[in-house]
Amino acid sequence: MTSNDSNAAQRARFEPMVVAAGQDGRRLAALASLALRIGLRGRVYQLAIQARACAPDDVEVAADTQHLIGHSVPRWHFSMLQDAPRNAAFDAAIRRAVTPGTHVLDIGAGSGLLSMMAARAGAGRVVACEHYPVIADAARRIVAANGYDRQIRIVTGNSTELDRDADLEGHADVIVSEIVSNNLLAEGVLDTLADAAQRLLAPGGQMIPSGGDVxxxxxSWSGAEALRTHTVSGFNFAQFDALAQVPRTVSIGDPTLLLHSAPTALLAFDFAAPAPAEPHRGNATLVTDGGPIGGIVQWIRLRLDAEGTYENRPGPGASSHWSAHFYPFDTPLDLPVGAPVHITGVHDGHRLLLWPQDSAL
Ligand SMILES: C[S@@+](CC[C@H](N)C(=O)[O-])C[C@H]1O[C@@H](n2cnc3c(N)ncnc32)[C@H](O)[C@@H]1O
Incomplete structure (x- = not known):
């Protein structure tokens, strides 16, 4: 029996165990812990809150449930909220798009930031959808605490399940979303936004962002070399490197990450267009400035509207909660200034692969 089978068996027995726990705070906290272990993340918060309500004076239940709730929410939500350049770029685009009375749909509301920006800019009505119940509940509390609960309605659910009339009370004039990943599309962005543009956006309405570029x-990045496994305790481990994850994740402000060609948009996506049936392919010729080249670095650029873009281009002092991805060459290159390197990329909506066309690289 694999651990997946065993988890599936535990999931089947789970709800009867909750019923059997009744009002016992410690048993409910233990079930919240089990929910996290067997992949029922959506149940963790509810059970933890129930456990606290049943044992309000039990400090062990309080500590246990705090730990569990924290582990059921992805960490990046916190760094994302602190990403000031990202927030400012979205706020500016939202202010340009929203006029009094504008009807806004926020896809992937998270804790409600973009919805509140729209409400603050004067939107008449904002519907915010968030498919992760813990986060949607938090958004409701945050929106109320900021006094925007009359303008903003949070719907718990996926945007693809929204009904235009029942949930939105008609087309949205503006659809705002921030569901992009380090490689732009890994969160199913193209399918989600194509569906929204086709079913939920008013004719002539605006999507923010309207598109994005890889x-x-x-x-060069000396960190990549440092991550290679060569010798360990006097033994040769070079073969283990064949199992290493590619691409490598690197902070865009890493001082050892240096660009050695002009930045180029390898793949461009229009978020209002129908989702492509085939993976998206692109070629680019990158011209080296003569520095030592260890590989290709990839980051994202969002076309927010006709006036504004957001880009997490790597560089000294740059910061973003999105990381860059580094695709190392087998052997670092030492090419003269002006030498071209031809590369290809393919994005299937989840995975992005990049490689140099010259197999010798
Ligand atoms: C990157 S966060 C952005 C949160 C917030 N909009 C912000 O900018 O601070 C994306 C959120 O969208 C949610 N999400 C992703 N795709 C969704 C979809 N199709 N429908 C509803 N929620 C979605 C995720 O659960 C996550 O909380």
Whole structure:
């Protein structure tokens, strides 16, 4: 029996165990812990809150449930909220798009930030959808605490299940979303936004962002070399490197990450267009500035509206909660200034693969 089978068996027995726990706070906290272990993340918060309500003076239940709730929410929600350049770029685009009375749909509301920006900009009505119940509940509390609960309605659910009339009371004039990942599309962005543009957006309405680009450049990064497994305790472990994850994740402000060609948009996506049936392919020629080149670095650029873009281009002092991805060459290159390196990329909506066309690289 694999651990997946065993988890599936535990999931089947789970709800009867909750019923059997009744009002016992410690048993409910233990079930919240089990829910996390067997992949029932959506149940963790509810059970933890129930456990606290049943044992309000039990400090062990309080500590246990705090730990469990924290572990059921992805960490990046916190760094994302602190990403000031991202927030400012969205706020500016939302202010440009929203006029008094504008009907806004926020897809992937998270804790409600973009919805509140729209409400603050004067939107008449904001519907915010968030498919993760814990986060949607938090958004409701945050929106109320900021006094926007009359303008903003949070719907718990996936945007693809929204009914235009029942949930939205008609087409949205503006659809705002921020569901992009380090490689732009890994959260199913194209299908989600194509569906929204087709079913939920008013004719002539605006999507923010309207599109996005996968950006690339030649680069050196000494961190990549440091991650290679060579010798460990005097033994040769070079073969283990064949199992290493590619691409490597690197902070865009890493001082050892240096670009060695002009930034180039390798793949461009229009978020209002029908989702492509085939993976998206692109080629680019990157011209080296003569530095030592260890591979290709990739980051993202969002076309927010006709006036504004957001880009997490790597560089000294740059910061973003999105990381860059580094695709190392087998052997670092030492090319003269002006030498071209031809690369290809393919994005299937989840995975992004990049490689140099010259197999010798
Ligand atoms: C990157 S966060 C952005 C949160 C917030 N909009 C912000 O900018 O601070 C994306 C959120 O969208 C949610 N999400 C992703 N795709 C969704 C969809 N199709 N429908 C509803 N929620 C979605 C995720 O659960 C996550 O909380």
């Amino acid at each position: 950006m690339v450049a030649l680069a």
